[in-house]
Amino acid sequence: MEPVTKGKADGPQWGPRDAMTLLNHNLRRVDGPEKVSGRARYTHDIRLPGMVYARLLLCPLPTAQVELDCSAASKLRGVFAARGLGGKTSMKTGFLGQPIAVVAAETPELAEDAVRAIQATYKALPWSVTPEQALSTEGGKVKDNGNLGKPATEGDEDKFKKAFDSSAAKVEGEFHIPIQHHCSLETHGVVVDFNGGETATVYASTQGTFTVSGDAADALGLKASQVTTIVDYMGGGFGSKFGLGVEGLTACELARELKRPVHLMMTREDEFLAAGNRSGSIVKLKVGADSEGRLIALDGDVMKLGGIGGGAFNKPQYAYSLSDSKPPSQDEESGKPARPSKDGLHTSIRSLYMHTDSSRAMRAPGHPQTSFPIESVIDDLAYQLKIDPVTMRKKNLANEVHPKQLDRVAERIGWAKHPNKTAPQEQPDADGTKTGIGFAVTIWGSHGGAGCECKVAIGRDGSLQSIVGSQDLGTGTRTYVAAIAAEEFGLPLSACTAKIGNSNYGNANPSGGSSTVPSLAPAVKSAAYKAAQAFLEHLAGVVKRPIEELEFRGGSLVDAKVLPDAKEEKERKAGKGPKALMTWKEACATLGAAGISGEGRWDQSLTHADGVHGAQGAKVKVDLATGRVQVLQMVGVQDCGLPLNRTAVESQLNGGMIQALSYALHEERVIDPALGLMLNANFNDYKLAGCQEMPEFVPLIDEDDIGRGPIGMAEPAVTPGHSAIANAICNACGVRLHSMPFTADKILDGLAALAAKGGTK
Amino acid sequence: MSLGDRTHVSRRSFLKGAGGVAAASTALGAAQAFASSPQVERMSGSTEIELSINGEKRKVKVEPRTSLLNALRNHCEPPLTGAKLVCNQGSCGACTVFVDKKPVYACMLLAMDCIGKPIATVEGLAVDGKLSAVQEAFVARDALMCGFCTPGFVMSVTACLGKNPKATREEIQKFCSGNLCRCGTYPRVFEAALEAGKQMQGGK
Numbered sequence: 001m002e003p004v005t006k007g008k009a010d011g012p013q014w015g016p017r018d019a020m021t022l023l024n025h026n027l028r029r030v031d032g033p034e035k036v037s038g039r040a041r042y043t044h045d046i047r048l049p050g051m052v053y054a055r056l057l058l059c060p061l062p063t064a065q066v067e068l069d070c071s072a073a074s075k076l077r078g079v080f081a082a083r084g085l086g087g088k089t090s091m092k093t094g095f096l097g098q099p100i101a102v103v104a105a106e107t108p109e110l111a112e113d114a115v116r117a118i119q120a121t122y123k124a125l126p127w128s129v130t131p132e133q134a135l136s137t138e139g140g141k142v143k144d145n146g147n148l149g150k151p152a153t154e155g156d157e158d159k160f161k162k163a164f165d166s167s168a169a170k171v172e173g174e175f176h177i178p179i180q181h182h183c184s185l186e187t188h189g190v191v192v193d194f195n196g197g198e199t200a201t202v203y204a205s206t207q208g209t210f211t212v213s214g215d216a217a218d219a220l221g222l223k224a225s226q227v228t229t230i231v232d233y234m235g236g237g238f239g240s241k242f243g244l245g246v247e248g249l250t251a252c253e254l255a256r257e258l259k260r261p262v263h264l265m266m267t268r269e270d271e272f273l274a275a276g277n278r279s280g281s282i283v284k285l286k287v288g289a290d291s292e293g294r295l296i297a298l299d300g301d302v303m304k305l306g307g308i309g310g311g312a313f314n315k316p317q318y319a320y321s322l323s324d325s326k327p328p329s330q331d332e333e334s335g336k337p338a339r340p341s342k343d344g345l346h347t348s349i350r351s352l353y354m355h356t357d358s359s360r361a362m363r364a365p366g367h368p369q370t371s372f373p374i375e376s377v378i379d380d381l382a383y384q385l386k387i388d389p390v391t392m393r394k395k396n397l398a399n400e401v402h403p404k405q406l407d408r409v410a411e412r413i414g415w416a417k418h419p420n421k422t423a424p425q426e427q428p429d430a431d432g433t434k435t436g437i438g439f440a441v442t443i444w445g446s447h448g449g450a451g452c453e454c455k456v457a458i459g460r461d462g463s464l465q466s467i468v469g470s471q472d473l474g475t476g477t478r479t480y481v482a483a484i485a486a487e488e489f490g491l492p493l494s495a496c497t498a499k500i501g502n503s504n505y506g507n508a509n510p511s512g513g514s515s516t517v518p519s520l521a522p523a524v525k526s527a528a529y530k531a532a533q534a535f536l537e538h539l540a541g542v543v544k545r546p547i548e549e550l551e552f553r554g555g556s557l558v559d560a561k562v563l564p565d566a567k568e569e570k571e572r573k574a575g576k577g578p579k580a581l582m583t584w585k586e587a588c589a590t591l592g593a594a595g596i597s598g599e600g601r602w603d604q605s606l607t608h609a610d611g612v613h614g615a616q617g618a619k620v621k622v623d624l625a626t627g628r629v630q631v632l633q634m635v636g637v638q639d640c641g642l643p644l645n646r647t648a649v650e651s652q653l654n655g656g657m658i659q660a661l662s663y664a665l666h667e668e669r670v671i672d673p674a675l676g677l678m679l680n681a682n683f684n685d686y687k688l689a690g691c692q693e694m695p696e697f698v699p700l701i702d703e704d705d706i707g708r709g710p711i712g713m714a715e716p717a718v719t720p721g722h723s724a725i726a727n728a729i730c731n732a733c734g735v736r737l738h739s740m741p742f743t744a745d746k747i748l749d750g751l752a753a754l755a756a757k758g759g760t761k
Numbered sequence: 762m763s764l765g766d767r768t769h770v771s772r773r774s775f776l777k778g779a780g781g782v783a784a785a786s787t788a789l790g791a792a793q794a795f796a797s798s799p800q801v802e803r804m805s806g807s808t809e810i811e812l813s814i815n816g817e818k819r820k821v822k823v824e825p826r827t828s829l830l831n832a833l834r835n836h837c838e839p840p841l842t843g844a845k846l847v848c849n850q851g852s853c854g855a856c857t858v859f860v861d862k863k864p865v866y867a868c869m870l871l872a873m874d875c876i877g878k879p880i881a882t883v884e885g886l887a888v889d890g891k892l893s894a895v896q897e898a899f900v901a902r903d904a905l906m907c908g909f910c911t912p913g914f915v916m917s918v919t920a921c922l923g924k925n926p927k928a929t930r931e932e933i934q935k936f937c938s939g940n941l942c943r944c945g946t947y948p949r950v951f952e953a954a955l956e957a958g959k960q961m962q963g964g965k
Contacts, residue, residue, distance in 0.1 A: 033892060238943075
């Protein structure tokens with residue numbers, strides 16, 4: 001990669017990294033003080049005069065004919081409304097937990113009473129809530145033309161068979177990946193501020209400030225321009241929170257009927273049943289490699305389990321590419337796919353539908369599900385061929401970034417000194433445990449798109465504001481919206497106020513697919529550049545110098561020709577500032593009452609669309625007596641172009657590894673097929689990794705990625721961790737797990753099976 | 762987390778009817794039958810109580826079944842929404858407040874059980890707008906992302922260091938194991954707690 005940072009020669013440029021004062025540094029979040037003091041107001045926290053609390057009733061069966069009688073509930077004192085959704089009293093439901101009725105009452109307690117007082121009768125219809133039911137002839141039909149969707153296929157089965165037969169090492173496996181939940185701590189919901197007038201405000205816990213007003217306006221009988229959406233703070237989304245949703249639509253309808261503000265936040269149980277999930281999968285893989293460790297044959301048969309939705313899955317070979325099956329010639333450099341070829345590839349991906357709520361996007365949709373089977377198989381092949389799993393990966397990775405990243409992870413985790421690279425630890429340690437290390441990689445195509453419109457405004461009072469409607473999911477958007485603008489003038493971060501989360505501000509893209517940074521950062525940069533240019537032009541007139549001779553340095557207006565010398569640099573770092581033509585305050589004081597501003601839109605030249613890469617490693621300890629897996633360390637390397645805030649990038653990388661650890665060891669939606677009930681729709685029974693399971697995390701930004709503008713990286717951080725843990729478990733004790741989560745019972749079963757085969761124990 | 766020494770009516774046992782107050786009938790069938798009888802238009806009643814919150818006496822209108830969390834968030838005027846409603850079952854710690862100087866899950870306590878006891882919430886930690894050492898360290902160490910679990914973690918860490926400012930990472934992990942975070946701030950929370958502990962010992 002060229003060591004240049006993109007931008008237009010005669011327009012905004014990110015400039016060299018070593019000249020940056022805020023970007024590429026460790027920044028404190030600008031909203032930290034609000035969040036630690038309880039002052040940050042989330043949608044859940046909005047309280048308005050005359051506001052009523054609404055609550056949904058969900059269907060307790062997977063599919064049923066429902067008859068509703070809400071008359072008793074409506075009569076309760078303090079209850080303002082109790083009715084079926086859409087005003088219906090009779091309906092057929094299609095998934096477990098489908099919302100069927102809503103109530104609104106003076107207090108949350110009264111709303112709870114009202115929900116309980118709804119008399120509903122349910123006539124159960126034949127259902128399918130597990131893959132077994134959905135595939136059996138007795139299971140209820142989710143779709144008219146059967147529960148199994150049409151497969152998307154690639155490749156030729158006969159060619160695969162030929163390549164597989166000729167393989168030196170072969171592995172076959174069936175992998176089961178459960179449905180995972182987003183578990184955003186703030187549930188889905190809205191507060192609608194409407195009193196029957198001409199305007200309304202919708203406070204929404206959403207990943208898309210601009211995905212709400214249109215539908216809300218329809219439901220309220222208003223025009224979109226009459227509805228303001230506010231997303232000041234939001235408590236996590238992870239892909240599940242786009243659009244108004246049935247809960248938001250219902251709240252708007254109630255507000256219109258009652259001419260009162262309505263607060264409708266889903267309960268935790270509602271959230272588990274009716275607010276989306278990461279689809280599960282059943283994956284059958286057959287993979288063959290030649291004696292050099294090059295993948296030459298892969299057959300992947302995938303069923304996606306996304307409830308009534310389609311589910312998500314990537315290419316079964318994921319970040320790896322197959323080589324052709326001819327033996328490599330002498331002069332071929334190892335460490336790269338010999339000759340990329342899809343000859344031995346045959347894949348089939350389809351959906352299996354069930355009577356559960358639709359899967360939604362969840363942090364890197366499809367990628368974690370895809371990662372686990374292929375990364376497991378690669379290790380199995382490496383063990384068969386006695387090839388170091390890191391080397392094995394390098395031979396097959398489709399791009400040139402991953403090999404270097406793998407080396408960095410291997411170095412940091414202590415791979416060189418690790419004694420057992422292609423076989424489990426022979427003898428347990430004195431405490432009855434064995435230790436292993438595993439690796440996996442991640443890819444993501446994060447690229448930005450047009451849509452963002454930012455305004456950077458300078459006031460006569462010395463204020464600097466960076467204004468755009470975007471939401472901050474907790475990734476740190478608010479902080480870089482301020483930092484990019486402050487950096488343009490050489491001002492400290494505290495000098496700029498970011499105003500975000502409001503649909504009356506400039507448009508912003510919804511935050512999905514790690515696209516916020518590459519869509520938003522260029523727009524902020526452009527706006528800051530234009531504001532600076534406009535301000536310089538104004539000041540040129542004031543100081544009667546050509547604009548070419550002026551620039552901002554350390555917040556002050558300086559002579560651009562006078563390069564900062566070492567002394568000045570020292571003074572600037574000591575906070576004294578360079579010799580200035582005008583200080584920031586003086587310069588701003590020359591402005592009119594309206595101040596001066598610049599508006600910027602997305603600019604392709606300020607970001608890159610060629611994707612991001614990462615590699616992760618995990619070190620685990622397996623207790624042979626109890627089957628307990630303890631993760632000791634996780635190391636992640638991630639590229640992201642220009643890091644806008646290094647601290648925030650590292651926090652995202654930590655967060656990805658932690659969610660992957662939780663996915664690996666604990667998370668699973670459990671539904672009783674006979675009763676059609678979800679058994680763990682709460683935080684007691686749906687286990688999330690907590691404080692005591694946290695190992696050491698080593699989040700590393702890929703320092704080789706120096707030539708690119710800022711690119712999103714939050715999604716890929718979640719993809720490889722659980723696969724690395726699976727490989728580490730196998731490396732420790734020899735148990736290859738094919739089913740997530742990796743609970744103690746599965747480890748013990750695996751150890752028993754190994755012992756029965758005469759393996760080590 | 763301790764619920765205090767006094768004989769205690771938990772929200773759960775109360776809901777099962779053990780509290781002996783006939784106001785709330787909660788079994789689904791019973792509620793339906795109760796509500797559908799023609800005379801019934803009220804299933805519960807509320808009364809005004811006085812709570813001592815962050816050193817101030819506050820009049821709060823609650824029902825016998827109202828949790829301390831709901832009292833703070835929905836029945837106080839102005840409301841105290843720093844403590845968050847997340848799991849409503851004592852699993853996640855996002856609603857952690859102090860009652861009688863001990864950290865408790867506000868979702869698991871009845872408001873009425875807190876009459877006469879000092880209640881402290883996250884809103885009361887900063888003095889004259891100056892963040893506490895724990896809050897300051899959370900900001901400095903990026904121990905927050907979406908921020909929804911943060912008030913609960915700040916309270917738990919404050920309680921942990923109040924007992925022992927020299928707490929090790931392992932002791933902090935154990936003490937805070939009743940708090941959940943989904944974004945993955947845990948390692949930064951531990952760093953912040955260690956940093957705050959140092960500050961509290963005199964900035965060594």
